[in-house]
Amino acid sequence: MIKLKRIPKDTTLAPSDKITLDGMKNVIAIIVGIIFFVPLINLLGFILGATIISAALMIILNVKIWRSLVYSVILVVIIFLIFGMVFKVPLPEGIVMAMFQG
């Protein structure tokens, strides 16, 4: 018990990093992105909806537009393969897509 008192002060927990205006925008963007994720994938289907959210977040976080799209498609396809195909988690196909399929 006494030994524990000699732990050097941990600085990783201190909220020392200042929030910049740009950072504030990022925090809000991620929260808003998560809020809109569910309605969007229900509307457009998992693959399209998730790709849009993912690309939008990356663009806000300073990734070039075309790169964001490429990375997002790769990410979403990987997730779709793991959860949708291998684990058979029901992922929404989307209202719009269902309309097209009649």
Next chain:
Amino acid sequence: MDTILSILSPDVIFPVLFAMTFGIFVGGLPGLTATMAVALIIPISYYMSPLAGLGMVLGVSFTSIFSGDIPATFLRIPGTPASGAATLDGFELAKKGKGSLALTLDLFCSAIGGLIGILLLILIAPPLANFALQFTNFEYFWLGLFGLSMSAVLSKGNMIKGLTSAVLGLAISTIGIDITTGYPRFTFGNIELMDGIGFIPAMIGLFGISEVLKRVQQGAAKLQLPPITEKVKISPLEALKIIWKEKITLIKSAFVGTFIGALPGAGADIAAWVAYGVEKKTSKNSDDFGTGNIKGVIAPTSANNAALGGTWIPALVFGVPGDTITAIVLGAMLMYGLKPGPLIFKESRELVNGVFGIAVLANILMIPIGYLGIKAFAQVLKLKTSVVLTGVVLFSMIGSYAIRNSYFDIYVMLAFGFIGYIMERLAVPLAPMILGIILGPMVEDNLRVGLIKTGGSMNQFFTRPISLVLFLLILLVFLGGPTVGLLKKVFKSKKS
């Protein structure tokens, strides 16, 4: 023999190998912690058999704790909190161009330390479980409270903040239908809340999303990590020679680490700092520490991996998690319908043996996987942090959803991500809250059943010998530190 076969079957070994690689990657990237790695792997391991699932968690935790040392050594940014101490001497060695040597030492010491921790777990847990068979509701009530108190006192920050966090966790654990009376608590008429807060989404939020938010708040300009300049050259023989010379440091640190890990609420990060402190105190040339001392590299890295074995001792034997990682493990075990506690050693002995076997195997496999990890690290750093963080967000959302196929759980995850983010900004530790959430039902149910047994009398909680000891231990946790401080002051004033 059956155990060995079941571990080596492809449905177990491949998921474990995948998880270990994932752990290297997540642990090595600053801002993604070991606990996050475990929280993110749970939705995948959920679809595996219990043995493979628990094996994945073990694999991920060992490799991510090790690989946190890589950026700590090269960039002086700990990859996970448990590598905080590696930023001292490890980084100094890297400045002298010996970063690769420091990392090779880290790798071997992590594996050996991890093995020592696991061997202690294998030796200590079963007899302890036999002893724990005598425990009844009264003891489990105190044990739950003991775990909570320890985590509140030991966690970073001050005791009041730790207690606040623990009590918040307890409050969250009461949400949902009360099993004893059938009365809905804090559900606000919401059907989704009837089953209570989903533990896994809450964990993913607290350790996934909150870390992402913490990381992006500094603005996009600060997101990209600097490249490493040193050419990575690994010489295992040189490292092994040094380790042989410093074997006492390694073994001592591994024991310290396992002990700290076994204390509820204190995990690999505290273990690393304590081992570093102990080594510095007992070393003849303690002034060297912080300037690139080999012992300063070996001590924390052995201790933090050894702590992982230690944290499983209270988790398996009593159902009281030793740290945040085992808290998530306990949540996952309940998901599998496994009830941690002394009976698990009788009822699911094969599973327990399998888990032990995987833990040993994972520490051996860590050497080649970690070797590749060190080699590939320069490439991993070239990944855009923004892309990785977006990946974590996507994975957190889909992982939270996949556990119960519930969209509501995505919002639960978001809420907890935000709570975790605010708490970290206020410097309130998260660990006691997790322990509160997982220990809440244990404390509450055992108190109630105990009181029903005794017809409402509290006597038995204090008169049974083990109960009394546990109660006194809790008092010691809260009063021990201040009392020692007070005595020291009194003695000092007498002397002067």
